[in-house]
Amino acid sequence: MRYISTRGQAPALSFEEVVLTGMASDGGLYVPETIPQLSADDLTEMAGLSYAEIAFRVMRPFVNGEIDDETFRRLVTEAYATFSHDAVVPLNQLDANHFLLELFHGPTLAFKDVALQLLGRLLDHFLKKRGERAVIMGATSGDTGSAAIEGCRHCDNLDIFILHPYQRVSEVQRRQMTSVLADNVFNVAIEGNFDDAQAMVKASFADQSFLNGTRLVAVNSINWARIMAQIVYYVASAVALGAPHRKVSFCVPSANFGNVFAGYMAYRMGLPVERFVIATNANDILHRTLAANDFSKQELKATLAPSMDIVVSSNFERLLFEAYDRDGAAVAALLERFQAEPTALADAPLAQLRERFASHSVDDATILEVIREAHHRTQEILDPHTATGYRAAERERGEASVPMITLATAHPAKFAEAVVKAGFPGVPLPPHMDDLLEREERYTVLPAELAAVQQFVVENRR
Numbered sequence: 364m365r366y367i368s369t370r371g372q373a374p375a376l377s378f379e380e381v382v383l384t385g386m387a388s389d390g391g392l393y394v395p396e397t398i399p400q401l402s403a404d405d406l407t408e409m410a411g412l413s414y415a416e417i418a419f420r421v422m423r424p425f426v427n428g429e430i431d432d433e434t435f436r437r438l439v440t441e442a443y444a445t446f447s448h449d450a451v452v453p454l455n456q457l458d459a460n461h462f463l464l465e466l467f468h469g470p471t472l473a474f475k476d477v478a479l480q481l482l483g484r485l486l487d488h489f490l491k492k493r494g495e496r497a498v499i500m501g502a503t504s505g506d507t508g509s510a511a512i513e514g515c516r517h518c519d520n521l522d523i524f525i526l527h528p529y530q531r532v533s534e535v536q537r538r539q540m541t542s543v544l545a546d547n548v549f550n551v552a553i554e555g556n557f558d559d560a561q562a563m564v565k566a567s568f569a570d571q572s573f574l575n576g577t578r579l580v581a582v583n584s585i586n587w588a589r590i591m592a593q594i595v596y597y598v599a600s601a602v603a604l605g606a607p608h609r610k611v612s613f614c615v616p617s618a619n620f621g622n623v624f625a626g627y628m629a630y631r632m633g634l635p636v637e638r639f640v641i642a643t644n645a646n647d648i649l650h651r652t653l654a655a656n657d658f659s660k661q662e663l664k665a666t667l668a669p670s671m672d673i674v675v676s677s678n679f680e681r682l683l684f685e686a687y688d689r690d691g692a693a694v695a696a697l698l699e700r701f702q703a704e705p706t707a708l709a710d711a712p713l714a715q716l717r718e719r720f721a722s723h724s725v726d727d728a729t730i731l732e733v734i735r736e737a738h739h740r741t742q743e744i745l746d747p748h749t750a751t752g753y754r755a756a757e758r759e760r761g762e763a764s765v766p767m768i769t770l771a772t773a774h775p776a777k778f779a780e781a782v783v784k785a786g787f788p789g790v791p792l793p794p795h796m797d798d799l800l801e802r803e804e805r806y807t808v809l810p811a812e813l814a815a816v817q818q819f820v821v822e823n824r825r
């Protein structure tokens with residue numbers, strides 16, 4: 364199997380190359396050239412298997428024999444052994460037919476661990492095989508940096524530099540990054556805001572000469588391996604609820620669309636899915652596009668669900684590629700228009716998307732209301748991202764006899780501010796993290812100057 368670009372112009376790549384590459388050279392994103400199929404028998408045989416074994420079976424065709432089975436099984440098993448729940452991603456039944464898929468039992472309490480625990484290991488494996496080292500650079504406003512750091516802390520061939528805005532990250536989120544004292548982990552607090560940090564990372568990717576030939580790797584959500592790892596929990600949860608003999612629906616709190624696109628891939632692989640409900644916060648480009656065919660950028664709004672604060676959903680391009688029947692030129696033309704001005708999808712692709720996707724947008728006041736309402740009805744305290752999903756799932760449920768699985772993307776303790784705003788006294792950290800506020804921290808404060816940051820990277824990478 365090869366991987367091709369959604370804009371049709373970049374060279375096709377192997378799995379190894381696609382893991383080591385971010386964006387395609389034509390500005391597109393990589394997708395598999397053919398979609399592997401899971402038969403009804405394949406799904407039936409998964410019932411009762413461990414999460415790691417299901418993960419191995421679902422992802423194996425995408426790896427295309429480029430990692431031997433024994434090694435790949437070991438990487439997968441190690442990745443998911445870092446989760447604190449034996450089921451890795453347990454299902455929690457809320458009412459007669461509504462389930463929460465708890466994706467937050469990983470090291471940083473949010474669903475990005477599912478992908479990044481594997482991605483770090485895959486990168487390390489391929490770099491070691493090539494006798495290369497690489498540098499990861501990323502900027503974070505708090506939430507995703509820690510998942511990248513936890514995914515790479517044991518990787519011998521990677522050094523990771525995560526920039527966060529000095530004194531502008533919540534204490535829990537800062538400590539989740541800065542208390543990782545591994546030799547290859549470098550936290551840099553930038554005397555500026557998130558945009559300053561982001562701009563320096565972008566400039567470093569645009570001109571990598573400061574690294575003298577060392578590979579610079581991005582671990583953002585456009586990396587194909589992240590999508591691949593996320594396909595697994597759609598399959599595992601549907602099988603747990605009776606697939607292939609029973610259909611399920613999923614509701615996904617969405618931002619860059621990586622998570623829900625992984626679900627769509629599971630569906631295209633043969634998983635019987637009735638519908639996907641896309642939940643957004645007030646940054647509602649996905650909802651506006653689906654509901655009103657308004658495919659346009661709007662100003663960024665800071666919400667109570669900050670990990671869903673986006674202007675553009677980068678992975679939506681992968682779905683557009685499918686909806687436009689894999690016509691890369693049409694996707695490139697649409698996205699070029701979109702960058703310049705408000706635009707709309709063509710009728711046929713939009714109609715095709717509406718057959719399988721529904722959407723709902725949830726503002727901040729409603730997030731607080733939902734946290735209270737869900738607690739009243741189910742005793743669960745939802746994090747603000749999951750709260751958008753809970754409401755969207757109720758509103759866009761569809762056929763009541765089809766089980767609805769809402770993806771719980773973060774642990775409420777990670778976003779306690781919103782929970783307190785909703786009127787609760789707070790949420791304790793889970794037991795294995797309850798000493799977080801006492802752990803030793805390590806980070807370096809630097810001015811918001813590109814030269815200073817790049818010099819720090821060059822001097823400290825191993």
Ligand SMILES: *Cc1c(COP(=O)(O)O)cnc(C)c1O
Nearest residue numbers: 617618619620621622670772773
């Ligand atoms: C990243 C994130 C999301 C959004 O996921 P996408 O794949 O970008 O759609 C939702 N909730 C939480 C807690 C996240 O960290």
